[in-house]
Structures are given as C-alpha cells and as structure tokens.
Amino acid sequence: MQPPAEHVHWLFATGLLLLGLCLLAEAVVGTEVWRRRAWRAYLWPGLAFALGVFMWPVMTFYTNSTIHMLAHGAWAEVLMLAGAVELALVRGKLHHPAWRLAMASAFLVSGAAFLVHEQNAWLFQRSAFLHHLLGWTLVLAAVFPLVRSVRPRSQTAAAGFALTFVVLAVFLYCDRDVAPVFGHISPLAGPPHR
Helix, strand or coil: CCCCHHHHHHHHHHHHHHHHHHHHHHHHHCHHHHCCCHHHHCHHHHHHHHHHHHHHHHHHHCCCCHHHHHHHHHHHHHHHHHHHHHHHHHHCCCCCHHHHHHHHHHHHHHHHHHHHHCCCCCCCCHHHHHHHHHHHHHHHHCHHHHHHHHCCCCHHHHHHHHHHHHHHHHHHHCCCCCCCECCECCHHHCCCCC
C-alpha cells in the first residue's frame, strides 16, 4: 500500500527545511564560525546528496506517467550532482569557483522539471498551483547560487540561497493531492480529499 503523494512531498519538505536551516545558520554566524566544527561543513552538501538518493525510489515507485518519471529522475540527478560538487569543494578536491555553478544549474533544471511535469493550469487544483509556484521560484532563485559562485562572501546571496530552501519547504508542506486553491478547483480534478 502506497502512502498518498502528499506524504512523500511532506517528507521531502522536511529535508529541504533542514537543508535551509543549516544554510541559514551558516549565513547568520558566518562560514568561519560555522566550520569550527569540521562535520558542519559537510552537513548541508551531504543532506542535498541524500535527498537526491531518496528521490530515486520516488521516481521508481510513485510515478504515474513517463513525464513524472523523467522529472523525478532529473531532480535526483541534479541534487546528487550539486551535493557531490559541494562536498568536493568542502573537502578541497575541487578548487575552481566555477564548480559552484552546479547548484545554479540544479535550480534551473529542477525549476524546469517542475514546470514541464505539471501539465494542468495554475488554478486546476492546489497541487498544480504549487508545482507552477515551485518551478518559477526555483528558476528565479537560481540567481542566488549564481551570485554565490561569483561573490562567495555575499551575505545577501547566502541568505537568499538559504531562504529559498525554507520557502520551497513551506510550499511543499502546503501540498495536498486534490484540494481547492484560492477557493477554486476544476470539476475535472475530482472531489477534494478534505
């Protein structure tokens, strides 16, 4: 028996919230203070990589169409790639600042996957609205990792990058499969769950 898709979204929302809070703590106290404990440097990149690994079972067991499978596979790949690149940067295996562009590309690919994988209009139902909102948020927020790669000490870019994950988590916590959005639900969406 499979749990509803909204439960899986809520689990990933928890992971994104933890990731965002780690990044926000690092942005508030500064990288030097955050990395006084060596393990903290690996915390958020490792969490990003783990979220990518956990996306593979979602792709395998919770997809109902080819487009969903491709979108979840793309998310798994870019999360693992961006997490691995950030881990290698922390470890000192990679040095060039251009490697930080991996996270910007992960944002763009994830945003595009959200937009392509939702084939209903914005006001079809709540999950359709949230998929559009998540997609455009990621596409627009790709500016934060882009600025972080050019200006690594920018507090604005670090805070915006961290808050992007917190906002994405809040959006995912709002997800319900079939529910009205702003009092509107398409008759084609089916009866609301609650």
